[in-house]
Amino acid sequence: MFQYQRKAALVALTTALVSTSISAFSPVSSSASIKSHQNIPTSSLASKSALQIATTPDDITTTTPYSEVDNAITEENPLRVIIAGAGVGGLALANSLTTNPLMSVTVLERTDEFKRFGGPIQLASNALQVLKEMDEEVYNAIMDKFTFTGDKTNGIKDGIRDEWYAKFDLSSPAEARDMPYTGVIERPDLQQIYLDKLPEGVVRNGDGVVRYETNENGHGVRAIMASGAVVEGDVLLGADGIWSAVRATMRDEPVKGDGSGVSYSGYTVFAGELDYDSFDNGLVGYKVYIGPGQYFVITDIGNGRYQWYAFLAKPPGSAEKEEKPDGSAKYLGDVFEGWSKDIHHILEATKEHEIQQRDLYDRPPSVFKPWTKKSVALLGDSVHAMMPNLGQGGCQAIEDAYVLVEELSTLKTRDEIEGSLKSYRGRRLIRSAAVQGLSRFASDIIIRGFDTPAKIVFKDGGIKFENFNYAGIVTKMLQPILPIFFMIQFNFLYDGYKNDSAIDLKATLGFLLVGGLVLLVGLGGLEEGAIIGGLGLEGLLGTEGVEAILANLPEFL
Numbered sequence: 358m359f360q361y362q363r364k365a366a367l368v369a370l371t372t373a374l375v376s377t378s379i380s381a382f383s384p385v386s387s388s389a390s391i392k393s394h395q396n397i398p399t400s401s402l403a404s405k406s407a408l409q410i411a412t413t414p415d416d417i418t419t420t421t422p423y424s425e426v427d428n429a430i431t432e433e434n435p436l437r438v439i440i441a442g443a444g445v446g447g448l449a450l451a452n453s454l455t456t457n458p459l460m461s462v463t464v465l466e467r468t469d470e471f472k473r474f475g476g477p478i479q480l481a482s483n484a485l486q487v488l489k490e491m492d493e494e495v496y497n498a499i500m501d502k503f504t505f506t507g508d509k510t511n512g513i514k515d516g517i518r519d520e521w522y523a524k525f526d527l528s529s530p531a532e533a534r535d536m537p538y539t540g541v542i543e544r545p546d547l548q549q550i551y552l553d554k555l556p557e558g559v560v561r562n563g564d565g566v567v568r569y570e571t572n573e574n575g576h577g578v579r580a581i582m583a584s585g586a587v588v589e590g591d592v593l594l595g596a597d598g599i600w601s602a603v604r605a606t607m608r609d610e611p612v613k614g615d616g617s618g619v620s621y622s623g624y625t626v627f628a629g630e631l632d633y634d635s636f637d638n639g640l641v642g643y644k645v646y647i648g649p650g651q652y653f654v655i656t657d658i659g660n661g662r663y664q665w666y667a668f669l670a671k672p673p674g675s676a677e678k679e680e681k682p683d684g685s686a687k688y689l690g691d692v693f694e695g696w697s698k699d700i701h702h703i704l705e706a707t708k709e710h711e712i713q714q715r716d717l718y719d720r721p722p723s724v725f726k727p728w729t730k731k732s733v734a735l736l737g738d739s740v741h742a743m744m745p746n747l748g749q750g751g752c753q754a755i756e757d758a759y760v761l762v763e764e765l766s767t768l769k770t771r772d773e774i775e776g777s778l779k780s781y782r783g784r785r786l787i788r789s790a791a792v793q794g795l796s797r798f799a800s801d802i803i804i805r806g807f808d809t810p811a812k813i814v815f816k817d818g819g820i821k822f823e824n825f826n827y828a829g830i831v832t833k834m835l836q837p838i839l840p841i842f843f844m845i846q847f848n849f850l851y852d853g854y855k856n857d858s859a860i861d862l863k864a865t866l867g868f869l870l871v872g873g874l875v876l877l878v879g880l881g882g883l884e885e886g887a888i889i890g891g892l893g894l895e896g897l898l899g900t901e902g903v904e905a906i907l908a909n910l911p912e913f914l
Contacts, residue, residue: 423577435461437590441566446737446754447596448551467565477541483854484752485537504659506642507538516646519697525843601739622717625671629707633663676714722790729778743796784856
């Protein structure tokens with residue numbers, strides 16, 4: 358697993374796309390009813406949607422002719438867009454497309470109703486700027502329920518000594534570009550803002566897409582629902598999450614399990630959300646406590662509420678297999694024995710029902726597997742599910758939606774659909790792959806590479822060397838470099854949100870110089886001759902990886 362993570366990181370390093378973040382940790386979900394659109398069965402879809410619906414068995418997809426539609430896209434003959442999934446990316450996409458009179462949009466969501474499930478989601482400056490440009494009314498509604506963290510102190514603390522290890526500046530890169538500060542909003546609030554804005558009947562609850570078929574002799578795609586209903590449109594956009602049925606059909610692979618491409622990250626996370634009177638409320642946005650083999654995050658989520666989460670390296674299923682007779686809070690108190698009193702104070706203040714544990718799954722970057730096929734495309738977690746360490750999972754789904762809106766809005770005919778979706782992939786592939794791969798790698802370097810920093814202490818008239826092991830020395834060596842690294846990362850993320858080009862050359866140079874140093878020092882044990890001495894990339898990335906990089910070089914220049 359670790360070798361995969363190194364390779365994923367180095368693909369991104371070699372293409373110089375984004376810096377590893379041990380920062381911008383995004384909040385993790387918790388649970389809590391939310392006003393939803395009426396639960397209208399798919400079979401009763403209104404005629405204004407311009408979609409063909411059938412409720413007979415699946416064999417209709419092979420025996421019933423597709424609707425005859427003109428090639429030209431007009432208000433009388435709009436582009437029929439089906440979106441599978443009503444998550445952040447799917448709703449943002451639907452909201453923008455419904456404002457275009459040439460589009461007829463339907464969102465198919467498997468859940469019967471929207472509930473207040475899911476805790477806060479981090480929206481970094483790049484995603485907020487995209488949201489503002491997509492729909493200022495939605496952006497303003499978000500701001501009414503938003504808590505800024507980017508205008509406060511944020512950084513990494515020594516978990517044992519309770520000292521600041523590195524602070525990073527989230528505000529200056531945003532201010533320099535006149536962008537909103539990073540912050541958080543409750544996921545159900547964000548979802549409700551979109552549901553309130555979307556026209557009635559656009560979102561259809563209670564039946565999810567399980568597979569699709571495309572018209573081999575012309576235009577059209579059919580989404581096959583769990584109920585057996587069939588929904589026909591011109592375009593199908595899979596925003597149906599990490600266990601995507603759209604992706605499984607496109608790639609002819611299972612939704613879950615072996616061969617699905619989804620793998621266990623190696624980490625489980627405990628998350629708590631509570632009312633908490635923190636001593637540094639209003640001053641600190643979030644703090645990441647590092648130490649040997651694990652880390653702990655505390656973040657302000659607004660209105661006197663806080664979220665914490667603990668990352669531990671555990672085998673899958675540990676939530677069920679590992680006994681915690683005294684509860685999760687006491688269990689974690691023992692795991693973090695000797696760590697900062699702040700960790701223990703917030704654990705003691707957390708009630709057992711306020712704690713959840715879940716294993717973390719992600720996917721390797723989809724460099725070689727398709728994002729699009731004919732009139733079908735993937736977005737968000739369905740194609741680039743990532744670890745939370747960059748705080749960019751939802752942000753990258755929003756960027757996907759932004760680019761898809763731009764590409765689909767240029768269409769004049771249905772013949773252009775496939776090319777438009779390929780253009781979307783071309784604009785999003787490199788940036789999202791870098792963020793995705795390095796998000797996973799960040800977890801590994803924090804847990805496996807970081808330790809309590811080495812320190813020379815003058816005590817009792819003598820000199821004491823604390824934690825002078827390899828990991829402690831490396832962690833100390835990285836201390837002055839990381840703030841620079843963070844700044845390069847934020848500059849890359851904030852400059853590239855429009856996805857106009859494959860790579861930002863200015864950000865590239867900074868990333869190669871500083872990011873390469875961090876990775877080489879932090880990893881330590883790279884294969885002999887890799888990177889240094891040059892060009893031992895094939896051993897790291899594989900032949901396909903090298904070929905992919907070389908094939909894309911013209912786009913970088």
